Amino acid sequence: MKAYLLDAAVARYVSDHTTAPDALLAALERETAEVAGEDATMQISFDQGRLLTMITQLMAPRVAVEVGTFTGYSSVCIARGLSGGTLHCFDVSEEWTSVARRYWHEAGLDDRVTLTIGPAADTLAAFGEQVDLAFLDADKHNYPVYYELLMDRLRPGGLILVDNTLRRGWVADPAHEEPETVRMRQFNDLVMEDPRVTVVTLPVADGMMLIRKN
Numbered sequence: 646m647k648a649y650l651l652d653a654a655v656a657r658y659v660s661d662h663t664t665a666p667d668a669l670l671a672a673l674e675r676e677t678a679e680v681a682g683e684d685a686t687m688q689i690s691f692d693q694g695r696l697l698t699m700i701t702q703l704m705a706p707r708v709a710v711e712v713g714t715f716t717g718y719s720s721v722c723i724a725r726g727l728s729g730g731t732l733h734c735f736d737v738s739e740e741w742t743s744v745a746r747r748y749w750h751e752a753g754l755d756d757r758v759t760l761t762i763g764p765a766a767d768t769l770a771a772f773g774e775q776v777d778l779a780f781l782d783a784d785k786h787n788y789p790v791y792y793e794l795l796m797d798r799l800r801p802g803g804l805i806l807v808d809n810t811l812r813r814g815w816v817a818d819p820a821h822e823e824p825e826t827v828r829m830r831q832f833n834d835l836v837m838e839d840p841r842v843t844v845v846t847l848p849v850a851d852g853m854m855l856i857r858k859n
């Protein structure tokens with residue numbers, strides 16, 4: 646389990662007390678490790694997946710959006726939590742999302758998921774529907790752009806979930822000045838200063854920010 650912010654014993658305990666992935670998600674995790682090598686770390690962790698399903702069940706969105714689909718783990722978790730709505734996925738990679746498409750099909754989710762290929766700044770800008778729930782997990786330097794595009798489309802009471810906001814905890818350590826960490830710190834501060842939202846930062850996996858539009 647990806648638990649950068651917990652010591653090993655606590656991470657094991659959390660893992661042991663979170664419902665394990667089913668066979669389909671376990672197979673997707675294995676296949677991603679085989680085809681993506683080091684890039685497989687881009688996949689969300691299974692506890693985060695369980696959380697995404699649960700939040701989706703609680704929110705019951707009509708329109709959910711995912712920016713950054715990769716091989717499909719998070720999209721399967723979100724789509725499985727839907728009760729009648731649609732998940733709209735955005736990614737630039739035909740290659741990675743071809744794996745996702747296969748798993749959507751195997752999971753019986755074809756009728757609940759759409760995929761648009763292209764830079765998300767463009768495809769999101771062209772997206773005309775009001776959004777109830779969004780999961781943001783793509784190129785981090787564009788998070789401020791995606792955030793504004795999503796806020797324009799989010800209904801009051803809607804939720805944006807943002808992954809990797811703690812960057813292994815480095816955002817909290819001023820000694821970490823690498824550009825990616827500085828940019829994430831700036832993004833986190835930008836959200837915190839936005840009077841339109843209420844924010845919770847969870848130390849799950851690599852850090853996930855829950856942003857509710859007031």
Ligand SMILES: C[S@@+](CC[C@H](N)C(=O)[O-])C[C@H]1O[C@@H](n2cnc3c(N)ncnc32)[C@H](O)[C@@H]1O
Nearest residue numbers: 687688689713715719736737738764765783784
């Ligand atoms: C961290 S991975 C997403 C992991 C995925 N949520 C999961 O659980 O498996 C990031 C994804 O963002 C996509 N991406 C990168 N730049 C993008 C852009 N400009 N527009 C849309 N997607 C982009 C990549 O192709 C990659 O699949």
